[in-house]
Amino acid sequence: MQEDNISWAQDMRRRIADNDIWYSFTHTPIAYISAIIGLSLIALAIFAPFIAPQNPFDLASLDLFDASLPPSWLDQGDQRFLLGTDDQGRGILSTIFFGLRISLFVGFTSVFLSLLIGVSLGLISGYVGGRVDAVIMRIADVQLSFPAILIALLIDGVFRTVVSKDLHEDLALYVVIFAIAVSGWVQYARTVRSSVMTEKIKEYVQAGQVIGLGSARIMIKHILPNVLGPVFVIGTLHLALAIIIEATLSFLGVGLPPTTPSLGTLIRIGNEYLFSGEWWITIFPGLTLIILSLSVNLFGDWLRDALNPKLQ
Amino acid sequence: MLTFIARRMIQSVLVMIAVGLITFGLLRFVGDPISNMVGQDTSIAEREQLKEDLGLNDPFVIQFANFAKNAVKGEFGLSYTLRVPVSQLLSERLPATLELSIMSALLALFIGMPMGIYTAIHKDSWLTKFFLSSSLVGVSLPTFLIGILLILLFGVVFRWLPTFGRGEVVDLGWWTTGLLTWSGIKSLILPTITLAIFQLTLIMRLVRAEMLEVLRTDYIKFGRARGLSMRALHYRHALKNTLIPVITITGLQLGSIIAFSLITESVFQWPGMGLLFIQAIGNADVPIMAAYLVLIAFIFVAINLMVDILYVVLDPRLRTTVGD
Numbered sequence: 165m166q167e168d169n170i171s172w173a174q175d176m177r178r179r180i181a182d183n184d185i186w187y188s189f190t191h192t193p194i195a196y197i198s199a200i201i202g203l204s205l206i207a208l209a210i211f212a213p214f215i216a217p218q219n220p221f222d223l224a225s226l227d228l229f230d231a232s233l234p235p236s237w238l239d240q241g242d243q244r245f246l247l248g249t250d251d252q253g254r255g256i257l258s259t260i261f262f263g264l265r266i267s268l269f270v271g272f273t274s275v276f277l278s279l280l281i282g283v284s285l286g287l288i289s290g291y292v293g294g295r296v297d298a299v300i301m302r303i304a305d306v307q308l309s310f311p312a313i314l315i316a317l318l319i320d321g322v323f324r325t326v327v328s329k330d331l332h333e334d335l336a337l338y339v340v341i342f343a344i345a346v347s348g349w350v351q352y353a354r355t356v357r358s359s360v361m362t363e364k365i366k367e368y369v370q371a372g373q374v375i376g377l378g379s380a381r382i383m384i385k386h387i388l389p390n391v392l393g394p395v396f397v398i399g400t401l402h403l404a405l406a407i408i409i410e411a412t413l414s415f416l417g418v419g420l421p422p423t424t425p426s427l428g429t430l431i432r433i434g435n436e437y438l439f440s441g442e443w444w445i446t447i448f449p450g451l452t453l454i455i456l457s458l459s460v461n462l463f464g465d466w467l468r469d470a471l472n473p474k475l476q
Numbered sequence: 477m478l479t480f481i482a483r484r485m486i487q488s489v490l491v492m493i494a495v496g497l498i499t500f501g502l503l504r505f506v507g508d509p510i511s512n513m514v515g516q517d518t519s520i521a522e523r524e525q526l527k528e529d530l531g532l533n534d535p536f537v538i539q540f541a542n543f544a545k546n547a548v549k550g551e552f553g554l555s556y557t558l559r560v561p562v563s564q565l566l567s568e569r570l571p572a573t574l575e576l577s578i579m580s581a582l583l584a585l586f587i588g589m590p591m592g593i594y595t596a597i598h599k600d601s602w603l604t605k606f607f608l609s610s611s612l613v614g615v616s617l618p619t620f621l622i623g624i625l626l627i628l629l630f631g632v633v634f635r636w637l638p639t640f641g642r643g644e645v646v647d648l649g650w651w652t653t654g655l656l657t658w659s660g661i662k663s664l665i666l667p668t669i670t671l672a673i674f675q676l677t678l679i680m681r682l683v684r685a686e687m688l689e690v691l692r693t694d695y696i697k698f699g700r701a702r703g704l705s706m707r708a709l710h711y712r713h714a715l716k717n718t719l720i721p722v723i724t725i726t727g728l729q730l731g732s733i734i735a736f737s738l739i740t741e742s743v744f745q746w747p748g749m750g751l752l753f754i755q756a757i758g759n760a761d762v763p764i765m766a767a768y769l770v771l772i773a774f775i776f777v778a779i780n781l782m783v784d785i786l787y788v789v790l791d792p793r794l795r796t797t798v799g800d
Contacts, residue, residue, distance in 0.1 A: 309731075309780045310735075310773075311731075311735050313739075314772070318769065320757075321757040322765075324757055325762060404616065408618045411618055411620075415618075416738075416739065418758070441632070446624060450621050454616065461616045462612070
């Protein structure tokens with residue numbers, strides 16, 4: 165009976181909170197517009213193989229006669245290629261769809277991995293405390309004093325040197341994901357740790373300890389759900405950052421290779437043609453990247469304000 | 477306060493040792509240092525001799541101690557690809573990076589601060605809304621894209637400004653500067669703006685947030701009740717207390733600017749340390765990578781330490797809380 169009451173109350177509270185957020189969402193134009201744009205870009209990425217006008221990786225369909233065509237609304241433009249083509253005759257629109265796919269894949273997986281590392285370390289740090297806490301937080305402090313992009317670049321650079329050249333291209337994707345994930349865990353860990361510190365002295369945790377539940381079970385099943393709110397906000401904002409870091413690494417030539425081009429790789433490739441007047445090769449992927457990161461950032465900003473009861 | 481500073485110093489030294497271990501591992505275990513130095517026709521006996529001479533058979537601790545001794549002196553050996561001492565390469569490139577970074581920091585500070593103060597004082601003006609929404613765009617724009625857009629606009633479409641290199645530089649013996657020639661100054665404009673935009677938005681938002689916080693405090697209210705002019709309140713009383721965190725963050729950002737200059741240098745082919753490092757990654761030129769790693773870590777650690785100490789010195793309230 166007691167348990168029923170608690171779960172019913174929790175359920176009710178969650179519903180009201182959900183409704184508040186839903187209300188704020190539907191009444192904040194920036195929130196729903198950026199969500200719609202973001203989701204459309206995600207949809208484009210997922211369905212890229214079905215909706216892209218051409219398959220840019222099908223070498224047989226490439227024709228050098230189609231190379232370096234300007235966007236279709238300009239002189240010499242071709243109706244088949246809305247946003248023009250690159251030096252090898254690949255349609256820019258299609259490469260953008262496939263590039264989005266890779267950029268978003270790297271973004272989501274690295275954020276997920278980062279979240280996993282950060283939340284676990286934060287939970288342990290906050291719950292166990294003592295020396296473990298001190299060590300984890302010292303490392304976090306040190307890492308926080310370096311910008312994430314620099315750490316990702318260093319990890320990535322070191323890996324490239326350690327791994328032989330032939331393996332580079334195959335491993336590049338995973339190395340980049342790992343580098344971005346490691347560069348971003350601190351924020352999660354710090355936030356979760358401080359929430360855990362306030363949660364762990366509450367009665368439900370003591371009750372769990374009294375009836376003899378294990379530490380792992382208390383941490384994961386009971387404390388974790390109560391500290392996840394801010395984690396989603398950090399995750400959303402981190403997604404925008406992760407996408408930008410990946411694009412930057414790829415632009416610098418130490419990220420994803422031209423065989424699996426992300427938006428950053430496309431911008432890098434197109435950058436070489438900027439001076440010969442073929443601006444569309446680099447500008448359209450660039451604009452896509454800006455729209456993507458802006459919509460994720462705006463959504464994240466709204467989510468942060470909406471979940472923060474102090475601002476309401 | 478002394479214990480606090482001592483503790484922070486020990487922490488800094490530990491970080492440098494950790495970075496040193498990583499770079500040492502990189503230098504020692506990536507590839508075979510011997511085959512990077514000799515040709516294929518060197519006999520095994522000669523290789524062993526060389527190994528002995530170089531101290532590669534010594535115990536790990538002694539090798540690391542030697543590495544650390546050399547690292548402190550700035551010696552990281554020869555670059556694999558350029559066959560020149562790394563210390564020489566870095567010191568040639570340092571002025572380019574520092575000039576770019578410092579100009580950007582100044583630009584960001586001198587534009588960002590007035591913008592932040594303005595947006596805090598005139599909360600509802602349209603200019604404030606414009607500044608704030610464009611700052612969000614500034615945060616979402618990756619540095620390299622800002623650079624590309626600037627190149628497209630001012631270098632390709634209008635052809636007003638040079639888009640790569642430093643232009644003509646004047647050699648002062650220990651320093652090379654582009655600030656003394658017209659082409660040097662013109663070359664500096666686009667990279668400086670590119671590098672400054674992100675920091676500028678950051679400083680603006682920070683100054684605004686701090687200023688708003690200060691303007692809500694009691695002493696400002698009492699000052700107003702006493703009949704002080706708004707101008708005196710804003711610029712003499714509020715601004716002073718806004719500046720402490722701004723100094724800290726700007727100081728901390730100097731490290732970030734030097735790190736981010738790596739991206740800008742790559743976009744504009746600016747011959748600084750960052751470009752050298754990126755090229756070294758491409759060529760697996762480990763000594764350059766190692767030297768850059770140690771140098772950048774040192775810059776960050778030093779800046780953090782200085783800012784921490786400055787913070788305690790500037791804000792007497794902190795002395796009692798961090799003293800123990």
